[in-house]
Amino acid sequence: MGRIITVVNQKGGVGKTTTAINLAACLAAQGQKTLLIDIDPQGNATSGVGFDKTNSQQNIYHVMIGEIGLADVVQSTSFSLLDLVPSNTKLVGAEVEMVNLKERENRLKAALEQLKQDYQFLIIDSPPSLGILTINSLAATQSILVPIQCEYYALEGITELLNTVRLVKRNFNQSLKIEGFLLTMYDRRTRLSIQVANEIKNCFKDRVFEVLIPRNVSLGEAPSFGQPIIHYSKHSQGAKAYKSLAGEVLLRG
Ligand SMILES: Nc1ncnc2c1ncn2[C@@H]1O[C@H](COP(=O)(O)OP(=O)(O)OP(=O)(O)O)[C@@H](O)[C@H]1O
Ligand SMILES: [Mg+2]
Known part of the structure; x- marks a missing residue:
């Protein structure tokens, strides 16, 4: 059965999507x-x-409201061994529409049953909130990977996140684990980055991934070309870092 990892942090812009895309792509490349x-x-x-x-084709929204199964919306990407379950703004409506659905916290978990045998890894990119969509991803996952941006207020919201994880664990997903905390947008030239990295390592110790994801121009550019970093700029520092992350995740197996 595949390993399910959710990339989560309700704080916006900390590198969740960058991490989900590039971890998934590096695992596929391996x-x-x-x-x-x-x-x-x-x-x-x-x-x-x-x-x-902007494409109106069926996506995760239609799965969450129970119209179709997850397998019906899987798309193969142009990258070998990497598939996608797409989303779009329609999903905003799901928050409201799911209110009256039964087992509303467990809908993604139920949908994944159909597919988790078919993959070695399933990587979920969650939104910047602790709403029902994130709760679904926490209920469905085996572990969480928490990107933390090396900036002021880096740890802001982490207590709230961990409290939510505890609640989900108690109510919906007893075996939920922390895969690790990942330091993102690290700039070794700034004292602030070094301080934040040290603070987080003191706090979470060996649960912090060894690799630091550097602030890297190519990582910021790659999404506008629709490409993971290992395809957009394979020799960049960003590509090296995400390859190392995939290596650590494989080792932690
Ligand atoms: N290591 C990095 N170096 C440079 N730019 C980065 C890096 N990581 C992410 N970015 C850029 O920072 C922005 C925020 O990153 P990203 O979208 O991954 O964060 P997010 O946590 O998914 O945001 P949201 O909370 O809105 O979903 C994006 O423009 C992204 O391209
Ligand atoms: Mg994102």
């Missing part, structure tokens, strides 16, 4: 059949691997 699942109405993971998020 021979692991991988499914990238976009459960954010912003659809950035969808466009980041080359799909048009």
Whole structure:
């Protein structure tokens, strides 16, 4: 059965989507059949691997409200061994429409049952909120990977996130684990980055991934070309870092 990892942090712009896309792509490049699942109405993971998020085709929204199964919306990407479950803004409506649906916290989990045998990794990109979509991703996942941006207020909201994880664990997903905390947008020239990195390592110790994701121009550019970094700029520092992350994830197996 595949390993399901959710990239989560309700704080916006910390590198969740960049991490989900590039971890998924690096795992696929290492021979692991991988499914990238976009459960954010912003659809950035969808466009980041080359799909048009304005397209009206069926997507994760139709799965969440129970119209169709997850297998019906899987798209193969142009990258070997990497598939996508797309999202778009329609998913905003799901928050409201799901209110009266039964087992509303477990809908993604139920949908994944159909597919988790078919992949070695399933990587979920979650939205910047702790709403029902994120709760669904936490209920469905085996572990969480939490990107933390090396900036002021880096740890803001982490307590709230961990409280939510605890609640989900108690109510919906007893075996939920923390895969690790990932330091993102690290700039080794700034004292602030170094301070934040040290603070987080003191706080979470060996649960912090060894690799630091550097602030890297190519990582910022790649999404507008619809390509993961290992295809857009394979010798960049960003590509090296995400390859190392995939290596750590494989080792932690
Ligand atoms: N290591 C990096 N170096 C340079 N730019 C980066 C890096 N990581 C992410 N970015 C850029 O920073 C912005 C925010 O990143 P990203 O979209 O991955 O964050 P997010 O947590 O998914 O945001 P949201 O909360 O809106 O979903 C994007 O424009 C992205 O291209
Ligand atoms: Mg995102």
